[in-house]
Amino acid sequence: MEHIVVIGGSLAGLRACETLRQEEFVGRITLVSAETETPYDRPPLSKKLLAGEWEPDRIRLRKTDEFESLGLDLRLGVRATALDGDARSVELSDGTTLPYDGLIIATGSAPRRLFTQPALDGVQELRTLHDSLTLRDRIADGTARVVVVGAGFIGLEVAATARQKGCAVTVLEGAPAPLVRALGMEMGIAAASVHGRNGVDLRCDVQVQGMEGADGRVHGVRLANGELIPADVVVVGVGVLPAVEWLETSTLALRDGIVCDANLFTGLPGVYAAGDCVRWPNLVFEGHDDCEMRVEHWTNAAEQGAAAARNLLAADRGEEQTAYRAVPFFWSDQFDSRIQFVGRAHGGDDIHVFAGTTDGPFAALYGWEGRLRGVLGVSMPKLVMPFRSLVAAGASWDDALAKAAELSS
Numbered sequence: 001m002e003h004i005v006v007i008g009g010s011l012a013g014l015r016a017c018e019t020l021r022q023e024e025f026v027g028r029i030t031l032v033s034a035e036t037e038t039p040y041d042r043p044p045l046s047k048k049l050l051a052g053e054w055e056p057d058r059i060r061l062r063k064t065d066e067f068e069s070l071g072l073d074l075r076l077g078v079r080a081t082a083l084d085g086d087a088r089s090v091e092l093s094d095g096t097t098l099p100y101d102g103l104i105i106a107t108g109s110a111p112r113r114l115f116t117q118p119a120l121d122g123v124q125e126l127r128t129l130h131d132s133l134t135l136r137d138r139i140a141d142g143t144a145r146v147v148v149v150g151a152g153f154i155g156l157e158v159a160a161t162a163r164q165k166g167c168a169v170t171v172l173e174g175a176p177a178p179l180v181r182a183l184g185m186e187m188g189i190a191a192a193s194v195h196g197r198n199g200v201d202l203r204c205d206v207q208v209q210g211m212e213g214a215d216g217r218v219h220g221v222r223l224a225n226g227e228l229i230p231a232d233v234v235v236v237g238v239g240v241l242p243a244v245e246w247l248e249t250s251t252l253a254l255r256d257g258i259v260c261d262a263n264l265f266t267g268l269p270g271v272y273a274a275g276d277c278v279r280w281p282n283l284v285f286e287g288h289d290d291c292e293m294r295v296e297h298w299t300n301a302a303e304q305g306a307a308a309a310r311n312l313l314a315a316d317r318g319e320e321q322t323a324y325r326a327v328p329f330f331w332s333d334q335f336d337s338r339i340q341f342v343g344r345a346h347g348g349d350d351i352h353v354f355a356g357t358t359d360g361p362f363a364a365l366y367g368w369e370g371r372l373r374g375v376l377g378v379s380m381p382k383l384v385m386p387f388r389s390l391v392a393a394g395a396s397w398d399d400a401l402a403k404a405a406e407l408s409s
């Protein structure tokens with residue numbers, strides 16, 4: 001290969017470029033990204049950057065000289081609009097066609113929007129640096145009434161940061177509990193209880209009917225029961241969708257993400273994918289009901305970017321490829337509480353709290369059919385990571401209980 005194209009200039013795309021160079025690929029690398037910024041870190045967008053404690057320079061993923069040393073042909077502010085796998089080329093929004101020998105797709109995910117979401121000033125999502133700086137201005141003096149739609153991780157982090165700035169904050173969630181999708185009902189309520197203690201009005205089981213405004217500015221969120229929640233700022237945090245619409249005219253298999261094999265190979269010659277946009281069989285969970293997964297976490301994007309690059313080169317060099325097997329891991333900071341999770345969680349899992357109590361710091365095991373599936377810690381940093389290797393090894397529930405007893409004694 002002489003020319004590798006990477007689409008998506010965020011964490012997974014950056015790690016792919018770096019790995020290509022580390023693995024001694026000396027040919028041309030073109031990095032195409034819809035954003036005009038060089039790669040930056042998203043987790044602080046809802047935390048330190050939003051709070052005004054950090055400035056944008058601090059969240060750059062690489063210093064200018066480190067980034068320049070990769071020798072990339074940079075195409076920032078340009079969107080990929082179509083992929084032609086037969087011709088081995090990508091169409092770009094500036095009207096050019098970019099031929100490739102190898103391609104890594106790392107277009108991540110983009111916020112889901114509400115059906116009823118109007119174009120009113122004060123209503124926004126949070127995904128980019130620009131979104132975060134806009135919201136930061138809106139909450140900076142602590143006088144705004146903030147309504148967050150959606151009690152997922154990003155929504156709850158925004159709620160915590162806005163409340164710490166002094167804003168009155170209401171969170172509206174359609175499910176019966178916060179964080180249900182990530183942690184299940186019981187643990188979602190426990191992990192988010194820090195919000196009640198800090199004066200956030202967290203309302204579950206409510207349906208948003210629409211938003212109301214005057215002179216182009218939002219002034220409230222209307223619920224299905226008729227109630228109007230006054231708002232100066234509305235943040236819509238109802239999840240993300242994989243950013244793959246530009247691939248709909250290609251022959252790639254799309255099913256809530258780009259369907260890849262265990263090596264992150266898409267099935268099209270020379271085309272691999274990495275990060276939030278990927279659905280792949282994670283062999284760590286072979287035999288579980290959810291072995292094929294798409295993961296929206298920082299660690300996964302970083303590791304997959306590197307893995308996709310290595311496998312693309314290995315295939316070209318006639319070497320053996322390595323399946324990307326990993327135990328998902330994420331963290332979330334809300335008020336003084338740090339939530340961490342390794343593994344997977346589902347509604348019907350067996351749950352065992354093995355340290356602390358659910359009205360404060362605690363740690364819990366998640367099990368399925370006699371096997372350990374995941375571990376949650378709320379402000380219990382030392383009790384989560386030791387289980388990562390157990391989940392990877394497919395440990396039994398009994399072994400997990402024994403380890404939990406040892407750690408908490």
Ligand SMILES: Cc1cc2nc3c(=O)[nH]c(=O)nc-3n(C[C@H](O)[C@H](O)[C@H](O)COP(=O)(O)OP(=O)(O)OC[C@H]3O[C@@H](n4cnc5c(N)ncnc54)[C@H](O)[C@@H]3O)c2cc1C
Pocket residue numbers: 007008009010011012013032033034035041042043044045046078079080081106107108109110126127128154243246274275276277295296297298299301329330331332333
């Ligand atoms: C506010 C916020 C807080 C978060 N906090 C945490 C946390 O605490 N812990 C955690 O584990 N994870 C967290 N995450 C998730 C984590 O940041 C993501 O999993 C990670 O950014 C995914 O990286 P990625 O490179 O796959 O995709 P993305 O970061 O989504 O980047 C994809 C890039 O591709 C570009 N792109 C999209 N379509 C095209 C196209 N057609 N052509 C060209 N370019 C395109 C996009 O503009 C973007 O720059 C957070 C995310 C957000 C938004």
